[in-house]
Amino acid sequence: MFERIIRFAIEQRIVVMIAVLIMAGIGIYSYQKLPIDAVPDITNVQVQINTAAPGYSPLETEQRITFPGETAMAGLPGLQQTRSLSRSGLSQVTVIFKDGTDIFFARQLINERLQVAKEQLPEGVEAVMGPVSTGLGEIFLWTVEAEDGAVKEDGTPYTPTDLRVIQDWIIKPQLRNVPGVAEINTIGGYAKQFLVAPDPKRLATYKLTLNDLVAALESNNANVGAGYIERNGEQLLIRAPGQVASAEEIANIVISTVDGRPIR
Structure with a gap:
């Protein structure tokens, strides 16, 4: 068999050369x-669970948030490994599945376990899943800046709050x-907000508490609908807009009444 192949290659040299050239061209x-990736994505199938807990120390975060989260993920179908990171005010649990596991199926399983784990978390703390991405996800950074001399419609210059x-609300x-x-994710600038700094002495004078405030x-920062009239x-449509839009409106909110006088 091997000798026949050699004999055919010698006798049909032209045919063999043409076949070699065709194969080389192909x-x-x-x-x-051929699609070539300079940095191939070798990230395993993983889902991150992020929990923000302002005011918690790393030890408290691990004991009260991270540990219940890891425990809730135990026994998931296709689970390969679970690792976590506990910082001051932040808990991050990474759930790794076996290769070939559908990422959306994995997220559905985790979402079901999170509903059960919420009962074990402290009040006001909520665990959320991170976006569908990989460890090699592309990151693009940009800055929002105001040109020299740029002013707003009222003639005032742009502040970090305006850029935020x-x-x-426009770019994102x-x-x-x-x-x-x-x-x-947005980093920098100042998020627009109203800061209410109560005076404990004045609250005590009128026998009010922070809960009353x-x-x-x-109750005075909500829109109310009253149906419609044909x-x-x-x-x-009938509605009563009640959301505050300025510090002056907040200052006019009535907290309580004393001897018929409103306390603001």
């Missing part, structure tokens, strides 16, 4: 079309619609 063409508003929502974008702010084939 190889060169296939090499040019532009990032969170549009980039979230770009295919392939899993998550957008919080309840007054919550007139001439039209529906007129």
Whole structure:
């Protein structure tokens, strides 16, 4: 058999050379079309569970948040490994599955376990899953800056708070619609917020507590709907806008009344 192949290659030299050239050409063409990744993604199938717990020390975070989270993940189908990281005010649990496990199936399993684990977490602490991404996910950084001399419509210059508003409410929502974008994180600037600093002495004077103050702010910072009125084939919606929009409106909120006088 082997001798026949050698004899045929010698007798049909031209045919053999043509076949070799054709195969070489096919190889060169296939090499040019071969998809090559400079940094191949070798990340295993993993899901991260992040829990923010402001005010908790690393030890408290591990004992009260991380440990219940890891325990809840035990016994998942296809589970390979579970590792965690506990920091001051942050718990991160990484659940690793066997290769070939569907990432969305894995996230569904974890979501079911998280519903059970919520009962063991401290009040006000919520565990959420990270976005669908890999350890080699591409990261693009940008900055939002105001040019020299740029001013707002009222003539005042842009502040870090204004730039943060532009990032969170203009740029971020549009980039979230770009295919392939899993998550957008904002760092820097100042988030617009109203800070209420109560005076304990004045609260004690009127026999008020911090809970009374919080309840007054919550009840006076909500929109209320009252249905609608039909007139001439039209529906007129009735609503009472009650969300505060400025510090002056917060200052006018009535906390309680003493001898018929409102306390603000």
